[in-house]
Amino acid sequence: LVALYFGSAPTSFPGNFLNIATSAGHEAVSFFFVLSGFILTYVYAGATESQGFAARKSDFWWARFARLAPTFYLGLLVSLPFLLYIVFVVHSVAPSRLIASLLLAPAFLQSWWPPVVYLWNFPSWSLSVEFLFYAMFPLLASAAVLVSRRQLLFLALALVVLTAYARAAIFSIFLGAPNSLSDVAIYFPPLSVPQFILGIALARMFLYGPTLSPGTYKAILFLGLVATVAIFGWQSDLPLWLAWIRTETGTVGILFGAIIFGAAGTAGSFRLLASPVMVFLGDASYSMYILHVPVSLWWKWVATKALGLSVPPLLNFFVMIALVIGIAALNQAYLEPPLRRWLLRRRARSS
Numbered sequence: 001l002v003a004l005y006f007g008s009a010p011t012s013f014p015g016n017f018l019n020i021a022t023s024a025g026h027e028a029v030s031f032f033f034v035l036s037g038f039i040l041t042y043v044y045a046g047a048t049e050s051q052g053f054a055a056r057k058s059d060f061w062w063a064r065f066a067r068l069a070p071t072f073y074l075g076l077l078v079s080l081p082f083l084l085y086i087v088f089v090v091h092s093v094a095p096s097r098l099i100a101s102l103l104l105a106p107a108f109l110q111s112w113w114p115p116v117v118y119l120w121n122f123p124s125w126s127l128s129v130e131f132l133f134y135a136m137f138p139l140l141a142s143a144a145v146l147v148s149r150r151q152l153l154f155l156a157l158a159l160v161v162l163t164a165y166a167r168a169a170i171f172s173i174f175l176g177a178p179n180s181l182s183d184v185a186i187y188f189p190p191l192s193v194p195q196f197i198l199g200i201a202l203a204r205m206f207l208y209g210p211t212l213s214p215g216t217y218k219a220i221l222f223l224g225l226v227a228t229v230a231i232f233g234w235q236s237d238l239p240l241w242l243a244w245i246r247t248e249t250g251t252v253g254i255l256f257g258a259i260i261f262g263a264a265g266t267a268g269s270f271r272l273l274a275s276p277v278m279v280f281l282g283d284a285s286y287s288m289y290i291l292h293v294p295v296s297l298w299w300k301w302v303a304t305k306a307l308g309l310s311v312p313p314l315l316n317f318f319v320m321i322a323l324v325i326g327i328a329a330l331n332q333a334y335l336e337p338p339l340r341r342w343l344l345r346r347r348a349r350s351s
Contacts, residue, residue, distance in 0.1 A: 050145055155201075167185040
C-alpha cells in the first residue's frame with residue numbers, strides 16, 4: 001500500500017482512506033441542512049430579489065409537515081417494539097428516558113434533549129433540526145433581502161466557521177465526559193442553523209446573481225466533490241489545530257454548499273440522473289434515510305431469531321441494501337403520497 005500524508009500521520013491508501021470516507025454518514029446529514037436552505041429559497045423566493053418570501057406562512061408550514069410527517073411517524077411506529085425491548089427486556093434504558101422519548105420524538109423535539117436522541121429511530125433526530133429551519137425560514141427569507149447577496153454569503157460562511165470552531169471547543173472541553181454533554185455539540189438544533197443560512201445565501205446567489213457558464217458550474221461541482229471526499233478520507237490525520245474542520249459544520253459544510261450550487265447550474269446535463277428511475281429513487285431517498293435503521297433491526301431479528309440464519313457479512317450488507325431500497329420504494333409509491341395529499345386536502349378544506 002502507498003503511504004500518503006496529510007498532516008503528521010500517514011493514511012493507508014486505499015483501505016483506510018476508503019473506510020473513513022465511507023463511514024462519514026453522520027457528517028453527510030449536513031448536506032441536507034444546506035440543501036434545505038437552498039431548495040426552500042429556490043421554491044418560495046419571490047419573483048424579484050426584493051421579495052424574500054412569496055407564500056402564506058401557515059400554508060408553508062403545513063406543506064412541510066405534510067411532506068415529512070407520514071414517513072417520520074412510520075419510522076417511529078415500526079421501531080417502537082425495539083425501543084420497548086431495550087427498556088423492559090434488556091433494561092439498558094431507564095423508564096424515565098422512555099417517557100421523555102415518547103413525549104419528545106413525536107413532536108419533532110428529540111434533538112433538543114440529546115439524552116433521548118439515540119433511543120427511538122435514531123436517524124429521525126435531524127427532523128428536529130429541520131423543523132426549526134421551517135419555523136425560522138419565513139423570517140430568515142424576509143431578512144435576507146435587507147443585505148446584499150454577497151454580504152449574506154460572507155455572513156453565512158463566517159457563521160458556519162465560527163459554529164464549527166465552537167463545536168470543536170465543546171468536544172475538547174467535554175472529552176471523556178458523559179456522552180450527553182458532548183452530544184449537545186452534535187445534535188442541538190440551533191448549532192445547525194448556519195448551514196441552513198448558507199443554503200439560503202447560495203440560492204439567492206444562484207437565482208439573482210450573474211449566470212455562470214455551464215463549464216464553471218461543472219468545475220465547482222467537481223472540485224466540491226473531490227475536496228469533500230479528500231476531507232472525509234483524511235479527516236483522522238488532520239492536525240489538532242484544524243480539529244474544527246472535522247465537525248460537520250466545518251469545511252465539509254462549505255464544500256457541500258459548493259456541490260449543491262454547482263449541481264444546480266448543471267441541471268439536465270447528466271441524463272442518467274434525469275431518468276424516471278433515478279428521479280423516483282431520489283424522491284424515495286428521504287424514506288431510505290428514515291427507515292434504514294428500523295429495516296435493519298427487523299431484518300436482523302427475522303434472520304437470526306425467527307429463521308436462525310447465519311448470514312455472511314457481505315451478503316447481509318447487500319440484502320440490507322435491497323430491503324431498504326425496496327421498502328422505501330413501496331412507501332414512496334403507495335403510502336407517503338396518498339397521506340400527504342390527504343393532509344393537504346384537509347388543510348385546504350379548513351382554510
